[in-house]
Amino acid sequence: MHVVVLGARGGSGRAVVVEALGAGHRVTAAVRDPDAFHTLGITSNRLHVARVDVRDEESLVPVIDGQDVVVFAAGPPGRRAHGLYSQGAQATVAAMTRCRVDRLLAITSAGVRYDDHELAPWYRLLVRPLLGEIYADMSLMEQVVRASDLDWTLVRPVLLLDREPVGDYRVLDAATPRRGRTITRADLAQFIVGEIDERRWSRQAPTLAH
Template sequence: MNASSKNIVVLGGGGRTGLLSVEEARRAGHRVTAAVRTPETFPATRSENLRVVRADVRDSDSLDDAIRGQDAVVSAVGPSGRRALGLYSDGARATVTAMQRAGVARYLGITSVGVRHDDPHFSWWYRHLVRPLGRDLYADMSLMEDLVRATDLDWTFVRPTYLQDRPATGAYRVTDNSCPEHGWRITRGDVARFVVEEVARSRWSRRAPSLAE
């Protein structure tokens, strides 16, 4: 461990982006807690600086142990299908409550560029094909952001474009509250790397960085 290492909890740490965020944070030398529904099936290699705990992101009481003592909370939760079923907004309510009880202020939530419905840089196919299909997801992500934004937390909403399961490129663009022009995709690995770097540097406090290659 080094002097700049932090305590980071990743909610949804067993998901595709969450797991990559856990691994990226470990490689960066941070002490990481992966909060998951089923710790028994957690696939990452256990190590000295990794703790895996059971938590239900909709239940603030179950989040207490995961969040207590952390320097930052990363929300990488997401449903398995096209309907949110209130996961983002319910999770935000529970997480905010648990963070306030624990006195933890730094929050990074992974949402999507689709949250901003009037983004001028959307391509026609994203605006007319992809976004309508994800309308329920984006609406619940938007509510999640509103709930967190209404608190005194030090928040950042990380908004990737279309997530792809390819190796991280390290070559992507970031703009505030707007999709990078002509950008439409980003690797999950690059998103995880951005999140972990933002935990350490806090360059996008109270802003919504949007990511695309």
């Protein structure tokens, strides 16, 4: 498969790139700064690095054209969304439609569900208010994706950890697994790369937790 990862320099995007290469896919790492990506030391003869602005449809078209799957892993560096998720989704959906690429895996968060009582109380009381703008923009992104004609999957991890993969994680559609608190980025990447081939969660919003 030919896979493009938007936001490949971030923690989750980087994990998806590594996992997809390990699974034998051809990967395009789409980033704002290719030089910065190269400093990560990820190398393969199946890896191509491309400069892209995820908010710009015209920038996305030449990167998405000819791909089989798009993984949207872009995110802002801080607590302000600046419209990155919603504007990025609009541009990505438009570019994919033009290029006739229909499979989209977009990373959002379990935090977009404000009525999700399975999230830890400290998360609901402290993290949600702190990241309110992020979650609101993620919600807008989900609305854009759901309204499209694409074969989409909205992947909603709980709190992400930069640790070794556990492998034993749980998945529910649009609901956090009972007492699910954390998941590693490596396990998130494993799930996404598995979906590239299996398409078990088409037009669903799987929520991942250990």
